[in-house]
Amino acid sequence: MVEPTRARVAVDVRAGALGAEEADAVRRLVADAAAQDGVAPVSEQPLLWLRSDEAPVVHVLARSGAAADGELAGYAQVDVGATTSASAELVVHPSARREGVGTALLTTARETAARVPDRTLRVWAHGATPAARSFAAAVGMPVVRELWRMSLDLADRPDRPDRPLPPHVTVRPFVPGEDEEAWRRVNSRAFAYHPEQGRMTSADLRAREAEAWFDPAGFLLAEREGLLLGSVWTKVHAAGELGDEPVGEIYVVGVDPDAQGLGLGGALTDLGLTHLAARGLRRAVLYTGAENEVAIRTYRRVGFEPESVDVMFGSDTPGSPGGVTMAP
Known part of the structure; x- marks a missing residue:
């Protein structure tokens, strides 16, 4: 399903495996965002699920302009494997930020989660960037979970x-x-x-x-x-x-x-x-x-000590918005 948004972003919602070219485009998008921000915006599991027919996920591809064949500007993956809550990871290309792409992805993720009555949406923000925290606060989404990365100098063992x-x-x-x-x-x-x-x-x-x-x-x-x-x-x-x-x-x-x-x-x-x-x-x-x-x-x-944190924004209200890793 492809539908243009008011921000002139075409959102394509898919179930099942992405094609090889689309999966490669998502990986390039993730790499470009990571190079810009210094932190990977999408974790390992969603990338492994790009080409999986068995993965319990919905893919959301956002392209610039109203045409579906426009440049890939953003991507979201919504894990719908649980009935009580859905989790999502989102990324917006650095060149397409503050153009409504993040909002379009988030809106679609909310709609996807809401297909099951009373299911809530929670969204990971890797690196807990100021933009993610600011956006989550603006939409009333508190932090519901934190994942620490801890590190150890092996020479100091x-x-x-x-x-x-x-x-x-x-x-x-x-x-x-x-x-x-x-x-x-x-x-x-x-x-x-x-x-x-x-x-x-x-x-x-x-x-x-x-x-x-x-x-x-x-x-x-x-x-x-x-x-x-x-x-x-x-x-x-x-x-x-x-x-x-x-x-x-x-x-x-x-x-x-x-x-x-x-x-x-x-x-x-x-x-x-x-x-x-x-x-x-x-x-x-x-x-x-x-x-x-x-x-x-x-x-x-x-000897491990915390060095970074990923946060999950969420809500107990079904259909509520979640945080994103970059400002929309």
């Missing part, structure tokens, strides 16, 4: 051995084509409370395996008598993504609820950091919810 694994627990690398379902089951149990991580599907996992950064040597599984108890998954960001040098990430640490309390999470975190340091990386990051005080205390004991 204490000179001590990794914390020991629990008795009879062994660690081995992930084997593509064999370990997916076992890992996904434990991940779902470990993150049953988490609105994104706990919903990771087999298709989501396979999409990450197809990414250039995926390295099974840095994806470690902890087992006892052949039963998977937990894992640490690391990632390496190329130079330019999070700084001038490559940066390691503790991507996911998950422990089955039946194995919690054994100290496995801390031991796996140490193994992940040791793996990243062995690759010659000088900095590591991880992401955690600001509300997760237990995890934050644990990570601070290791």
Whole structure:
């Protein structure tokens, strides 16, 4: 469906996978915005979902001018996989800001969320830029969630051995084509409370395996008598993504609820950091919810400290607007 707005912006709403050319156009748009703002306006998951037929999302493409074949000026992705709230991520090209593109995207995202009665809309603002906070305040949208990025100088890690694994627990690398379902089951149990991580599907996992950064040597599984108890998954960001040098990430640490309390999470975190340091990386990051005080205390004991924050703007009122990463 394509309909021109009063701001002469043509909004195209799509379900299902985008075509290859459209997906590439969205990636270029995201890259241009990131280069301008110093922070990626769209996270990893929406980019992986651009070409997915299984993703529970709606794509919103905004083009300059009234014609649908105009230049891509903005993009929004609305995750409609939950019935109580929909989440969205939006980006406006630097050359098209303050021309109503952000407002057009936001309006369409609200309408998309409202297709289910009483469903609210929440929108991520990566980097929590002043423009995002100002726009959210103008439309009456409070911060409902914060995601911290914490960082650690790997050279400053204490000179001590990794914390020991629990008795009879062994660690081995992930084997593509064999370990997916076992890992996904434990991940779902470990993150049953988490609105994104706990919903990771087999298709989501396979999409990450197809990414250039995926390295099974840095994806470690902890087992006892052949039963998977937990894992640490690391990632390496190329130079330019999070700084001038490559940066390691503790991507996911998950422990089955039946194995919690054994100290496995801390031991796996140490193994992940040791793996990243062995690759010659000088900095590591991880992401955690600001509300997760237990995890934050644990990570601070290791040496991690907050360095940036993403915020989610929301409302308890169905159909209410959300914040955006740039001024409209």
